[in-house]
Amino acid sequence: MPRRWMAGPPWLYERLHGCGYRYTLPREAVLQVLTQTPEHLSAEDIYFLVHARYPQIGLTTVYRTLDLLVRMGIVVKFDFGDGRARFELAAHSGGKSHHHHLICTLCGRVIDYSDFLEKEKELLQTTQKGLSEKYNFEITDHLIQFYGKCQQCKNAEKQAERR
Amino acid sequence: MPRRWMAGPPWLYERLHGCGYRYTLPREAVLQVLTQTPEHLSAEDIYFLVHARYPQIGLTTVYRTLDLLVRMGIVVKFDFGDGRARFELAAHSGGKSHHHHLICTLCGRVIDYSDFLEKEKELLQTTQKGLSEKYNFEITDHLIQFYGKCQQCKNAEKQAERR
DNA sequence: TCCTTATTGAAAATAGTTTCCATTTTCATT
DNA sequence: AATGAAAATGGAAACTATTTTCAATAAGGA
Secondary structure: OOOOOOOOOOHHHHHHHHOOOOOOHHHHHHHHHHHHOOOOEEHHHHHHHHHHHOOOOOHHHHHHHHHHHHHOOOEEEEEOOOOOEEEEEOHHHOOOOOOEEEEEOOOOOEEEEOOOHHHHHHHHHHHHHHHHHHOOOEEEEEEEEEEEEOHHHHHHHHHHHHO | OOOOOOOOOOHHHHHHHHOOOOOOHHHHHHHHHHHHOOOOEEHHHHHHHHHHHOOOOOHHHHHHHHHHHHHOOOEEEEEOOOOOEEEEEOHHHOOOOOOEEEEEOOOOOEEEEOOOHHHHHHHHHHHHHHHHHHOOOEEEEEEEEEEEEOHHHHHHHHHHHHO
16 A cells, blocks of 8 residues: 655555565655656765655665665666766666767766667667677677767867967 | 886887886786786786786786876776776787677676677767767767676576576 | 986775664564 | 564665875986
């Protein structure tokens, strides 16, 4: 039976119970933050946002909850190379639809894009098939990221040159 | 003038001096390890191998040296998601030719493969062009990795099921 | 050889994340 | 609604990879 404080996605209760997990406030609060904030939040970001509304929820629990949600496939964990993990809601759980990331190596900015995914799908299919045959390796996931210089950093560089 | 102890790649001296850096024993030792060991070594792995021959070289220096070599483009730094960086010699510096990585999410094993790179090249070109036009983002690098279950882990799973 | 400056090594600091453990909470069963 | 077993929590401490600090050392141009 749903709780009075249940304000997150209505499927969470069922989903947790289906896997033998309990429905708790921290779990709802974390998921709510991820649902309402479409950015690439770090565990600490999420902790602050959760903590603002529920000060009793600790950082440890946020980490544990994120880990659980990732294991359940509800949340996706990314590594943009700055030493801390980022989390976003999986597409099929109400998150942004399938997209990739452009990462600026100068300022760390992350740009989502969802163009050119057709080519990628092709690549994945070919590769997946070939590799599973050749190495008997079962691909379950992939990571495609592009690194470079964003518009803002390029402009800043030009400015610096003029002086 | 080359040192008596120079045993690493002969171009290292020139390369370092060309960038205003000094030619030192730790730098040579680290590069020598990377040249002789085609695996995906962590900083600590490299430290142990270097330390075996030159016990006076410290871990800090290994980190610093790797950082320098990465910045110079001689070494490539990877992140396979296990919390520590891995290093390999860049293809144009005598390392393995261009390849990608299959990462087993169960045992952490990393398999190099260099098939299916044509499709990837196509993808990169299309994407690079499109993104630089649309977002004014200058792509300088990319990361493509596949995750899944390796043959050994699949077999182990089957074994476990039989019991 | 001398001298400036880059480089080094050891120890301490840092940062993100995980573990420990006593307490609290969930929820199936009374 | 009360009970109790097991799961979940929070805070502190631990842990791990990496970085910084700083005094001592070494490189290499003069």
